[in-house]
Amino acid sequence: MHIKKAVIYGFGKWVDHTIDFTDESFVCMYGNNESGKTTVQQFLLFMLFGMPPQKRAGYKPKTSGKMGGRLTVHDADIGAFVIERLHDVSNGKAICYTSDGKEHDESWLQKQLKGMTKEIYQSIFSFSALDLLDIRNMHEEELGEVLLGIGMTGSNQIHTLEKKLDDQLNKLFKPFGKKPEINQQLASLDTLDHALKHYQKNEQDYRTSKESLHQLDNELILQQRRLDETRDAVFRLNQQRQALPILKDYHRLKNQHQTFPDGFSFPEDGIKRMEQVDEKLLPLKSECSVLQNNKDAYVTKRNDLQNDLYDETVYEQLAAFLEEKQTWLDRQKQIDEYAKTIQKSTWQINEELKQLDAGITMDDLSWLQLPFSAEKTWNQLKNEWDQVELTKATLNEEHRQLLKEQEYLHVQKETLQASLMTTEQEYDLQETVRQYYRQKQIQDDVTEQAKNWYQLKNRQKSQTNIWVIGGIVASALISIVALAIDRMLLLSAAGVILVASVGQWVLGKRSVLELDEMIASTNTDSISVTEEEKQEAEQLLKSNDDNKQEWSILQDKWRSNDMAFWKWEEKQSEWNHRNNRLQKQVAEQIRQYPFLKQIDLSHWPALFHSVKHVLDEQRHKKWQEQQCEELLQENRRYEEMIDQFFHDSEWITTNRSTMDQLTEMENILHEYRKSLSLIDQYNEWIADTEAKKNNIQEHMRLYEDELAHLLSIAGTDTKETFLAKGKQLQEKQECAMKIAELDDRLVQLLSGDDYETLIVNEPPDERALESAYERETDRISDIEHFMEQKRQERADVKAYLASLESSESYSDTLHRYTAEQEKFENMAEEWAVLKSAKAMLADTKRHYRQTYLQQVMEKTTHFFHLLTETSYCRIYPPEENKSFRVESCDGIRYDVHELSQGTIDQLYVSLRLGISDVMSREHRLPFIIDDAFVHFDPVRTKRIAELLSSVSNKQQVILFTCKPNVTEATANVTTIHGRIPLV
Template structure:
C-alpha cells in the first residue's frame, strides 16, 4: 500500500493544507523544530486507524470549525482509494471511496489492512530517535518478546493473557509463600493431620474396610484416566469436524485453479491502464468535435459579415463626402462671438498635450479612436507584463542558485579527486598489501611444514574450485547478456561481454599463476625463510591510503550523481525559460499591436497605461469641445451649401435616413456607415484568427488522440486479443484467478494457524466423511457417559465405605477430624487442579512464543546483518542475537565480536534501524504498509546517512522520513519543505 496525496481540513496547526506523496521513496518532509512535522505524522495515523475522542479534541484546530481530512492511498489489487474522516461526522469513523466512486464503511478499510492496529503499526513500521534507546542491554528473553510482540498481530491480547495467568498462579501457590490458597490449605491439612494422629487408635478393626477403600480409590483413578483419554479423542474428532468444511473448500479452490488457462501474458494492471487511456482519449475526442464545430460556425459568421458590406465604390464616395465635413464645420463658426472661447480651448489643449511629452499633437486627436474595450486591454497588458517580469526574475534567481550549487558540487568533486590515488598507485598499494598478507601467512606456516603442506593442498583445491566457478559464471553471464541483447535489441549490453570474459579468464590465469608460485615455494624453497618487505608502519600507511582512496572514490561517485540531478534541474529550468520566452513573445506582440494602433504609447511605460488612458480620454473630451467651437465659428451660408450638399445627396442616394436630414445628421450617418464597415472588417479578421487557432487545435488534438490510441493497441497486442471486449473478458479471468488464489491462500493460512499441519494435510489427501466423524463423536460421547456413570457409582461406593469406616471409629472427635481431613483434601485437589491447568496454559503459551521466535529469528538476523553491513561500509559483517544474558553482538570483518554497549551511540542506532527494517521486510509478505520514520538519524555521520537513505530508496515499501536536519534533506532525492 502506498500513500498518494492528502488534504488536511483541520488538524492541530494545519488548516486546508494539501500534501503530495507521489515522489520516489524515500520522501523526506523537512522542517525546523515546531514546524508541524509530528502533527502531520499523527494526522496520517489518524486517517488510517482513527483516534479516541480525547485525542481528537487535543488536535482540534483553533482557527477552523472542521477537524479531519482526506487521504488517498493505492492498495494493490484494489486500486486508488480515498479515506475521509471528520470528527463531527460518524463519531470519527472513516468513509472510503473506491476506484469507481463506490462508498465503503470503516470495516472495509480494516479488512484491507488485514487487522493491522495503530499500536502494531507503530511497533513495526513507525519509529523515531526516542525508540532507538535500550538496545544495548536487551537480553535473549527481551528480544524474543520484541519479535513476538512486533511480528504477531494481536500480540497485546496474548501478553495480557500471560500476565493474568502468572497472577492467578501466584494467587494459588508460591514455593515459599503463606497467603496463597494452596499454601494456606497445606498448612490447614498439616494441622488436621496432627489432630488425627492423636485420635487414631492402634487397633486395626477396620483395616479390611480401609483396604477395600484403597482398591476403590485405585478404580476411580483408572476410570479418570480412561475418561481423560476419551475426552482427548473427542477433542481431536471435534477439531476434524471443525476443519472439514475449510479443507473441502480449500480443495475446491485448488481444483478450480487447475481449470484456468495460463494468463501470464496479460499486462500488469491491464484493466486500469486501458480505462485510464480511454478516460484520457474521450476528452480529446470531445475537444476535437467542439473545435471542428466552432470552425464551421466561424466560417458561417464570416460569410454573414461579408454579406453586410456594401460595394467598395460606395465607401470611396462616403470617404469623399466626409472630407467636406471639416469645411462645413469651419463655416459654422461665428468668428466674433466665439473667437475668445476657441482661443481659450486651443491654449488649454496645447498645454495638456505639451504636458504629456509623448509626441502627440492636437491634430492627431481628431483621428484618435478609443473603443470601449481599450481600457481593459491596456490594464490586462500591464498585469501580464508585470507578472512576466516577476517570473523572469524568479527564473533568473533559480538559475543563479543552481549555478552556485553546481559550482559547489564541482568543488566537492575536485576535492574528492584530489584525495584519490591514481589507478597505478592504487593497484600498486593493493598488490603490496596482498603480498604482505601472503608472506605473513607463509611466515606463520613455516613453523609446521607438514601442517602447512596439508593446509596448502586444501586451500589449493578450494582456490581452483572457486576459480573454475568464477570462470563458468563469467561465461554464463556473458552468454545471457548476448541472448538478452539480441532478443531485445539492447546493444549497450554487448560491450559488457568482453569485460566479463576478460575478467573470468584474467582471474583464472592469476589463480593459476598464484598456485604455481605457491607450489614452487613448497617444492623447491620449503627450507628458505620468507621475509616481509613492508614494515608494520608502512603496512598501516598503505591500508590508510587505500581506505582513504576508496572513501574519496565513493564521495566522488555521490557528488557526480548529485551533479546529474542538478543538470536535470537545469534542463527543467530551460523548459520553464522557453515557456516564459513564449509568453514574452505573446506579450510583446500585444504591445506592438497597441504601438501600431497608438504610436504615442511608445513614449509611455506600460505600468502607466491605465492612468494614461483616463488622461487621454479627458483630453479627447476637451478636443471635442474645441471642434464644436470651430464648427460654430465657421458657420457660413456658402460653406454650408458647398460642404453640406454632398453628404445629404449621399444619404439620399443610399437611403440612409429621411429626406428631412440636415447636413450634420447626414455627416453622422456617413460616419456611422464607415465605422460600421471598420467594425465588420475587424470582426472578420478576428473570426479568421479564431478559425486558424481552431485548425491548429484540431491538428494537436488529433495527434494526442493518436498517441493514446496507439497505446491502447499496444495493450491489446500485449494481451494477444483483437478487441476491447476480449481484453475485458481476459481481465475478468485474471481477476477471478487472483481471487481464487487469494482465497486459497487465506484458507491455507487459517488452517495452518488454527489446526495442526499434520492433521489437515492428512485430511486433504484422505478426506473423511462427515457422517463417519459424527458417528465416532456420538459413540465416544456414549462411552464417556457410561464411564462417568460408573465413576459416579464408584464414588458413591467409596463414600459408603468411608461412612462405614467412620461408623467404627471409637471417637466422635476422630470421626469429625477424619471427615474434615477428607473435605480439606478435596478442596486441595481442586486448587491443585486449577493450578495445573494454569501451569499447562502458560507452558503452551511459552512454547508458542518460542516457536514463533525460532521461526523468524534466522530470517530477521540475516536481513538485519545485510543492512548493517551496508550501512557501516562492511566494517561489520554479521549481527548475533542475544543469547541468555549476553546482549546483541556485532562481528567485525576481522572476526572480532563487539557487544552492543561497546559500540558508539550512532552504530547502536544503526543496528536498531537495521533490525526494524528487517522485521518490516519479513512482515511485508502480509502487510505492505509505508514506513514512517521521525528523525532517527541524529547520531549518523554524512556517509552513513547517505547509505541508509540509499537502502530506504531500495525498499519495496514506501518510506516517509520526517527530519529537521539539512544534511538529510540535501542527500534526499525529493524533499517537501514545510514551514511552521
C-alpha cells in the first residue's frame, strides 16, 4: 500500500492543508520542533485505523469546526482508492471510494488492511527516537531478550509483558516466601483453622443437639410420608363412593349386551348403502340403451363416405405436388426479380464505366482482376507521391529561405565591416582614456599635497606668531622683574629672549614664503585631456566592441548557413533518389493496368474502389444470371411432372395451364381431406359412444357387485331379510355406545388401579365402603397430632442450638475463615490465570521462533551487514543460556552487551527493518520513522539513509525529522518541508 496524498480538513494545528507524498517511495518530511510533524503522523494513523472519540477530541482544531480529512492510497490488488473520515460522521468511521465509483465501509477497509490494528502497526511498521532511548537505558541482562522480542514482533512488548507477568506471579506466591499475598493468606487460614478446632472441642453438646435435631427431622419426614399415604387412601375411597351408581349402570348394560348373538355379520351402514345402489342403477340402464342406437347411425354414415374416395396413393401424389406449389411460385417470383435486377445491373455498370472515363469496357471486366494487394500498393504509391511532393515543396522553401538568409548576412557583414575601427584608431582612443585617468590621478595627488602644504603653512604662521608674542611678553616680564630687584643680568636675558623671538619670527616668515612658491608652482600644470574627450573616446570604444561582438555572431550565423546548405543538398539528393524509385513503381503499375496511364496518381486509391465496385457488381450480375437459370430449370421439371400425372390419371389436360391444374388438385385434395375429417369425426363419435356405453356398463357392474357384496356379508339372499338383520345390529351398537360412554366417565372418576379392579369385578358394597372411609379419616387425625408433638420437640432443640451459636467468637471466626478461604480461592485463580498466560506466551514465542525468526534473522543480518559497512556478517538469536550475539567478519563473536551503544542502535534498527520486511509480504503498509536517528553521527546517518532508500524499492518509507543533517543525508529523496499553515 502506497500513500499518495493527504488532504487535511482539520486536525490539530493543520487546517485545509494538502500534503503530496508524490510517486516516490522514500519521502522525508522536514520541519522544526512544534511544526506539526507528529500531528501529521497521527493524522495518517487516524485515517488508516480510526481513533476513539475521547482521543479525537484532543486533535479537534481551534480555528475550524471541521475535523477529519481524506487519504489517497494505492494498493497493488485494487488500484487507487480514497479513505475519508470525519469526526461528526458515523462516529469517525471510514468511507472508502474506489476508482469504479463504489463506496465501501469500515469493514471493507479492515479487510484490505488484513486485520492490521493501530497497535500492531506501530509495533511493526513504525519506531522513533524514544525506542532507541529505551534501548540505551536498558540493563545488560535484559537487552538480549528485548532484542529477541523485537525480532519476533517488532516491539519490546513481549519482554515487558513477560517481566510484568513474573512480577505479578512473584507478588502473589513464592514456594518459600512470606511476603507474597498467597503465602500470607495461607498463614491466616492456618491461624483461623486452629481457632475453629479449639471452639469445636469445647462445644460437644452442640454436636449432640445437632444429632437430635437430625433424628427429629427424619421422624417428621417419616410421619409426613404416612400422612400422605393415608390421605391418598381417603381420596381413593371418596372417588369410589362417587362412582358407585355409574358402576352399577355399567355392569347392567354389559350384561344386556352379552344377550345379543356373537359373530353378528352385517356390512357397515348396510341399509343406507343398499338404498343408494338402487337409486343409481335405474338411470344407468336407460342411458345405455340410447347410446347403442346412436352408435349404429354413425357407422352407416361413415361407410357411405369411404366408398366415394379414390385410392390413397392418388391423394398422396396430389399432396406432394401441392407441397411444391409455393416453392414453384417463389421460384417464379425470384426469376422475375432476377430478370429485373440483371437488367438494372447491366445499365448501372455501363453508367459507372462511362463516369469513370478510364477506357474500361464491359469486355475488359471479364478479364480484369484487382487483388487486395493492389489497393495497398496504390495507397502506398499515393502516400509516397504526397510525401515526395510535400518534401519537394519543403526543400524549395528551405532553399529559398537559405538564399535569403545568406544574402541578408552578406549585406550585414559588409555594413558591419565598414564600421569597424583600425587597430591604430582603437589604440589612440584607449591611450586618450588612459592619459585622462593618469592626469586625473596626478591632479588628485597635487590637490592633496597642496592641502597638506596649506595646513603646514598655517601651522608655521601660528607657531611664528606664538614665538613672537611669547618672547615679547617674556622679555617684558623679565625686564620688569630686573628693574624691580635691580639686576642688570636679567635685563640682558630679557634682551636675548626678545632677539631670539624676532629671529624665530623672521625664519617662520621665510618658510611661509617658500611654501607659497611651492603651491604656486604646483598649480601651474594643466590637464591636456578633458572629460568630454574621455567620454567620447569611451563611447567610440564601446561601440567598436559591440560591433566586434556582432561581427563574431555574424560569422557564426554564416557558418551555420553554410552547414544548412550542405544539409539541404543532402536532402535534395535523397529526394531525387526517392522520386526516381517512385517513378519506376508507377510505371510498373501502369504496365499491369494500362487504364491507369490516363488517371492522375492521386486518384488511384479512389479509382481502385470504383473499379472494385464495378467488378463486384459484374460478379454479382453473373451470379444472378446463374441463379435465374437454375430456377428456370427447376420450374420446367415441376411442370412436366404435373402434366405426366394428369395424363396417367386420365384427367382432362387440353389447353390447361399449370396454375389451373394446381387449382383442380387443391379442390380434389380439399374434398378428400373434408371427407377424411368427417370419417374421423364419425369414428371419434363411434368410439366415444362405445366408451360411454362401456363406462356405464362398468358402473352398472360396480353397483351390482356392491349389491351382491352387501348380501354376501349379511349372509342373506333377499333384500327383506337383509333389512331385518340390519335393524337388530343397530340395537346392539346403541348398547355398546352407552357402555363406552359410562366407561369414559369411570376413567375420569377412578384412579388407574381402582378402575382396573372395579371394571372387571362386581360393584363394592355401599355400607362397607362408608365404614372404610370413616376409619381412614380417623387415622389422619392421629398422625397429625403425633407430628405436632414432634415439631414442638424440634423447636426446643433448635432454640438450644441457637443459644449455642449466638457466641460471637465462634461465629466471627467461622465468618472470617469462610471469607479468607474465598479470598484465597480468588488469589489462586488469579495466580493460575497468570501462570497459564505466561505458558501461552512461551508457546507463542516458541511457535513464532520456529516459523518466522529464521527469516527475520536473515533479513536483519543483511541490513546489519550494510549498516556496519560489512564489519559484522552474522547475527545469532538467544538460545538456551546464550545471549544475543553478533559475529564480525574476522570470525569473532560478541555478546550484545559487549557492543558499543551506536552498534546496538544499528542492531535495533536492523531488527525493526527485518521484521517489517517479513511482515510486509502480507501487509504491504508504509514504514513510518519519527526522528529515530537524532543520536547518529553523520556517517551512520548517511548509511541508514542509503539503506532506507533501498528498502523503499519494495515498501514506502516516510521519515519525519527536525535535523538538517538527516535531510542532507537523504538529499536524493523527495523532501516535504512541514510547517503549520497560517489560518
